[in-house]
Amino acid sequence: MSAPLRTHSAARGRPATATSSQVAFPSVLTVGIIGAGRVGATLGAALAAAGHRVVAASGASGASQARLALLLPTVSRRSVVEVARAATDLLLITVPDDALAGVVADLTADGALRPGQVVAHTSGAHGLAVLAPVGTAGARPLALHPAMTFAGTPDDLGRLPGVSYGVTAPAELRPLAARLVVDLGGVPEWIVEADRPLYHAALAHGANHLVTLVNEAADWLRDAGVGQPEKVLAPLLRAALENALRLGDEALTGPVSRGDAGTVRRHLARLAATAPDSVEPYLVLARRTAERAVASGRLRPADATALLGVLDGYGSQVAA
Ligand SMILES: NC(=O)c1ccc[n+]([C@@H]2O[C@H](COP(=O)([O-])OP(=O)(O)OC[C@H]3O[C@@H](n4cnc5c(N)ncnc54)[C@H](OP(=O)(O)O)[C@@H]3O)[C@@H](O)[C@H]2O)c1
Known part of the structure; x- marks a missing residue:
C-alpha cells in the first residue's frame, strides 16, 4: 500500500x-x-x-x-x-x-x-x-x-x-x-442533525457545481476556437479559487463587479446564439454575483442599476 x-x-x-x-x-x-x-x-x-x-x-x-x-x-x-x-x-x-x-x-x-x-x-x-x-x-x-x-x-x-x-x-x-x-x-x-442537509448542500454546491462551471467555460472556449481550453483556464481559475478562499467576496473581479452592463449584454447576446441552454444559468449566477458584490461593497447600488436591468430584460425573454 x-x-x-x-x-x-x-x-x-x-x-x-x-x-x-x-x-x-x-x-x-x-x-x-x-x-x-x-x-x-x-x-x-x-x-x-x-x-x-x-x-x-x-x-x-x-x-x-x-x-x-x-x-x-x-x-x-x-x-x-x-x-x-x-x-x-x-x-x-x-x-x-x-x-x-x-x-x-x-x-x-x-x-x-x-x-x-x-x-x-x-x-x-x-x-x-x-x-x-x-x-x-x-x-x-x-x-x-x-x-x-x-x-x-x-x-x-x-x-x-x-x-x-x-x-x-x-x-x-x-x-x-x-x-x-x-x-x-x-x-x-x-x-448538528438539523444542519446536516445545509452542510452537505454547501459542499455539493462548491465542489460539484464548480465542475459544471469549469466544463461550461471550457465548452464556450472550444466554441470560440480555443484548442486547449484547460490551458487557458487553469492559471485563471486556480488564482480565482485561491483568492476567493483567502479574500471572500473581495476576490471578485470582472464585468459584474464593475457594473459593466454593455459587456454583460454582449455576453448574453452571443450565448443566446451559440449556447442557448447556458443563458439561464449565466443570468442566475450573474444576478447572485451582483447581489453579493453590492452587499460586500464591491459594487455601488447606483452602478448596479443598468446591469440588473440587462439581466432582468434577458430574464423576461427566457421566461417568455
Ligand atoms: N465517493 C466519494 O467521493 C464520497 C465522498 C464522501 C462521502 N461519500 C459517501 O460514502 C458513501 C459510499 O460512497 P462511495 O462513493 O464509496 O460508494 P461506492 O463506491 O458506489 O461503493 C458502494 C459500496 O456499497 C456496496 N453496496 C451498494 N449497495 C449495497 C447494499 N444495498 N447492501 C450492501 N452493500 C451495498 C457496493 O457493493 P458492490 O460494489 O458489490 O455493489 C460498494 O462496495 C456514500 O454515503 C457517499 O455519500 C462518498
Missing part, C-alpha cells in the same frame, strides 16, 4: 478511553466495513494503517473485490451480516446514501448488531436519524462524513491528512469520534 499516513499505528500506543458516560473503547478497535466501495476501502485501509484491526468487509461487484485486493489485501470478504457480527467495536457502513436505510433495517431485523457497538456511516446528507433503528439493539450511531472526493485507489490515502469530517454524534460518542478522525489524519467539524 502506498502513501502511509502520518498517524500510522497511532492506536497501538494509546490507553483505552472511556467516554463521558463511562463507555470504554479499546485503543485498538475491531472494525468491519459494509461496502468496500471508494470510501469504504480507503477509510478501511487508513484505519488499518492507524493500528486498528479491520477484520472483514463486504462487496460483491468486481470493482469492490478489486479495491479490497488493492487496499485491504489481508481482510476477509464476507456477507453483510457476517461483517456486522465480526465488527465488535466499529461497523462502518459505506454504501450509497439511498441504500443506507435498507441495510440498517436488515441488520437490525437479522439481530446482527450488538450492544455498545458503534455503527457509523459516511454520508454527508444523512445524520443520525437514518441509524435510529440500531438503538433497538443497544448499538450507537455515528455520522462521519469526509469532506473529500474518493476514487477508491491508493492515491486517496495520500489526500487524507488535513481532511475535515462532518461529524454528528451523541454526546457520549464525541471523544471516540474525535479520536477516529485524528487516527484518519483529519479534523472534526461538529454538525
Whole structure:
C-alpha cells in the first residue's frame, strides 16, 4: 500500500478511553466495513494503517473485490451480516446514501448488531436519524462524513491528512469520534442533525457545481476556437479559487463587479446564439454575483442599476 499516513499505528500506543458516560473503547478497535466501495476501502485501509484491526468487509461487484485486493489485501470478504457480527467495536457502513436505510433495517431485523457497538456511516446528507433503528439493539450511531472526493485507489490515502469530517454524534460518542478522525489524519467539524442537509448542500454546491462551471467555460472556449481550453483556464481559475478562499467576496473581479452592463449584454447576446441552454444559468449566477458584490461593497447600488436591468430584460425573454 502506498502513501502511509502520518498517524500510522497511532492506536497501538494509546490507553483505552472511556467516554463521558463511562463507555470504554479499546485503543485498538475491531472494525468491519459494509461496502468496500471508494470510501469504504480507503477509510478501511487508513484505519488499518492507524493500528486498528479491520477484520472483514463486504462487496460483491468486481470493482469492490478489486479495491479490497488493492487496499485491504489481508481482510476477509464476507456477507453483510457476517461483517456486522465480526465488527465488535466499529461497523462502518459505506454504501450509497439511498441504500443506507435498507441495510440498517436488515441488520437490525437479522439481530446482527450488538450492544455498545458503534455503527457509523459516511454520508454527508444523512445524520443520525437514518441509524435510529440500531438503538433497538443497544448499538450507537455515528455520522462521519469526509469532506473529500474518493476514487477508491491508493492515491486517496495520500489526500487524507488535513481532511475535515462532518461529524454528528451523541454526546457520549464525541471523544471516540474525535479520536477516529485524528487516527484518519483529519479534523472534526461538529454538525448538528438539523444542519446536516445545509452542510452537505454547501459542499455539493462548491465542489460539484464548480465542475459544471469549469466544463461550461471550457465548452464556450472550444466554441470560440480555443484548442486547449484547460490551458487557458487553469492559471485563471486556480488564482480565482485561491483568492476567493483567502479574500471572500473581495476576490471578485470582472464585468459584474464593475457594473459593466454593455459587456454583460454582449455576453448574453452571443450565448443566446451559440449556447442557448447556458443563458439561464449565466443570468442566475450573474444576478447572485451582483447581489453579493453590492452587499460586500464591491459594487455601488447606483452602478448596479443598468446591469440588473440587462439581466432582468434577458430574464423576461427566457421566461417568455
Ligand atoms: N465517493 C466519494 O467521493 C464520497 C465522498 C464522501 C462521502 N461519500 C459517501 O460514502 C458513501 C459510499 O460512497 P462511495 O462513493 O464509496 O460508494 P461506492 O463506491 O458506489 O461503493 C458502494 C459500496 O456499497 C456496496 N453496496 C451498494 N449497495 C449495497 C447494499 N444495498 N447492501 C450492501 N452493500 C451495498 C457496493 O457493493 P458492490 O460494489 O458489490 O455493489 C460498494 O462496495 C456514500 O454515503 C457517499 O455519500 C462518498
